[in-house]
Amino acid sequence: MIPVDSFDLKMLAALQDDGRLTNQQLADLVGLSASQCSRRRMRLEEAKVISGYHADLAGEALGFNLIAFIHITLATHSPDNAKKFRALVNRVDDIQEAYSLTGDADYLLKAVLRDLKSLSDIVNNVLMPHQSVAHVRSSIVLDRLKESAKLPLKELQR
Amino acid sequence: MIPVDSFDLKMLAALQDDGRLTNQQLADLVGLSASQCSRRRMRLEEAKVISGYHADLAGEALGFNLIAFIHITLATHSPDNAKKFRALVNRVDDIQEAYSLTGDADYLLKAVLRDLKSLSDIVNNVLMPHQSVAHVRSSIVLDRLKESAKLPLKELQR
DNA sequence: TAGAATGGCGCACACTTCATGCATCAAATG
DNA sequence: CATTTGATGCATGAAGTGTGCGCCATTCTA
Numbered sequence: 414m415i416p417v418d419s420f421d422l423k424m425l426a427a428l429q430d431d432g433r434l435t436n437q438q439l440a441d442l443v444g445l446s447a448s449q450c451s452r453r454r455m456r457l458e459e460a461k462v463i464s465g466y467h468a469d470l471a472g473e474a475l476g477f478n479l480i481a482f483i484h485i486t487l488a489t490h491s492p493d494n495a496k497k498f499r500a501l502v503n504r505v506d507d508i509q510e511a512y513s514l515t516g517d518a519d520y521l522l523k524a525v526l527r528d529l530k531s532l533s534d535i536v537n538n539v540l541m542p543h544q545s546v547a548h549v550r551s552s553i554v555l556d557r558l559k560e561s562a563k564l565p566l567k568e569l570q571r
Numbered sequence: 572m573i574p575v576d577s578f579d580l581k582m583l584a585a586l587q588d589d590g591r592l593t594n595q596q597l598a599d600l601v602g603l604s605a606s607q608c609s610r611r612r613m614r615l616e617e618a619k620v621i622s623g624y625h626a627d628l629a630g631e632a633l634g635f636n637l638i639a640f641i642h643i644t645l646a647t648h649s650p651d652n653a654k655k656f657r658a659l660v661n662r663v664d665d666i667q668e669a670y671s672l673t674g675d676a677d678y679l680l681k682a683v684l685r686d687l688k689s690l691s692d693i694v695n696n697v698l699m700p701h702q703s704v705a706h707v708r709s710s711i712v713l714d715r716l717k718e719s720a721k722l723p724l725k726e727l728q729r
Numbered sequence: 730t731a732g733a734a735t736g737g738c739g740c741a742c743a744c745t746t747c748a749t750g751c752a753t754c755a756a757a758t759g
Numbered sequence: 760c761a762t763t764t765g766a767t768g769c770a771t772g773a774a775g776t777g778t779g780c781g782c783c784a785t786t787c788t789a
Contacts, residue, residue: 414632415632417632417633425626425628425633428625428626429625429626429628430625431623431624431625432590432591432623432624432625432626433590433591433624435745435746435747436746436747436748437745437746437747445767445768446767446768446769447746447747447768448747448748448749448767448768448769448770449766449767449768451746451747451748451749452748452749452766452767455748460632461629461632462628462629462632462633463626463627463628463629464627464628464629465589465590465626465627466589466590466591466624466625466626466627467586467587467588467589467590467624467625467627467720467721468583468586468587468590468621468623468624469621469622469623469624469625470583470587470620470621470622470722471619471620471621471622472722474572474573474575474618474619474620475575475583475620475722475724477722480670482670482672482679499716502716502717503716503717506723506725507723508717509717509719509720509721509722510715510717510718510719510720511715511716511717511718512638512640512712512713512714512715512716513712513713513714513716514640514710514711514712514713515710515711515713516708516709516710516711517708517710518710520716521640521710525722525723550674550675551674552672552673552674552675552676552679553672553673553674554670554671554672555670555671555672555673556670556671557668557669557670558657558660558661558669558670558671558678559660559661559666559667559668559669560668560669561667561668562625562667562668562720563625563667564628564630564633564635564667564683565664565665565683566633567664593774593775593776594775594776594777595774595775595776603738603739604738604739604740605739605775605776605777606738606739606740606741606776606777606778607737607738607739609775609776609777609778610737610738610777610778613777
């Protein structure tokens with residue numbers, strides 16, 4: 414857990430917005446030289462504060478027109494069942510995100526799919542038949558109000 | 572909706588994994604010249620197939636140790652209530668993602684927070700008191716099984 | 730079917746960006 | 760007070776970027 418000063422925070426916020434910013438652009442934004450930005454960026458990358466850079470693709474433009482959240486309850490909470498379920502989740506590419514949760518459901522999955530048939534396939538042919546799974550409840554996304562996935566770094570001051 | 576060929580798909584998949592790939596690296600990966608990759612990339616960006624590039628930050632390294640999913644049910648489904656709720660969601664920085672859903676709950680929020688106190692603050696002081704909100708149910712993330720947020724482009728063939 | 734038009738391609742090249750060596754400076758250390 | 764430590768800007772060679780150009784294959788047209 415390396416120290417992160419206010420220059421670093423400004424850089425992180427900027428790179429969160431635009432991951433392809435040039436060191437020179439970064440320099441102009443935060444008030445350092447480009448070379449220093451280069452060095453700081455490498456430092457943050459090596460320390461895994463920046464875990465990676467990703468292009469954000471428009472799913473609709475590529476035929477992914479459906480987002481679904483799927484709540485899963487396991488049959489029993491045995492380590493064996495949990496392990497099998499994890500393996501299942503990792504095997505299915507359409508499942509983009511998966512979390513184990515407190516509360517009613519044991520797991521929450523996010524799937525990005527082409528259409529309702531794909532959802533039906535996953536739910537009825539992949540999830541439901543799996544022996545570790547006791548209960549499946551899926552919800553379809555009607556609208557995305559917010560999808561920044563950006564940390565509120567403004568709040569931070571060290 | 573511009574046409575996307577197999578070269579484009581390879582580039583998109585690669586840039587999804589590493590958003591700072593060089594045109595030359597891209598060229599080596601997909602089997603084109605760097606100049607052509609530059610042109611194709613610009614085309615995909617202009618057409619908004621690539622909607623942006625983002626640095627992925629490690630929340631834990633910055634003190635965000637808690638992820639919560641919050642299910643919201645509105646008091647009534649009036650346009651006015653929906654509008655007020657949207658405004659609320661956009662005002663709160665800690666809410667990273669927000670979706671309107673089919674099913675039991677009307678909205679699903681994802682919040683990335685520092686600690687349980689922050690969650691309590693949001694739920695009890697921001698969401699619950701809001702007149703449009705009838706019911707709030709929050710679940711804490713115990714474990715992230717998968718968090719690629721990457722589209723399964725392998726499937727695509729045009 | 731011949732000729733023209735179109736569009737995708739690689740190469741060349743001027744320009745920009747990158748990362749590292751180096752000297753400087755300020756703060757911390759002994 | 761002398762020394763060490765580490766962050767900084769500048770300079771620089773190497774690498775990356777994007778555009779003009781000519782080439783080629785495919786498609787269109789008469």
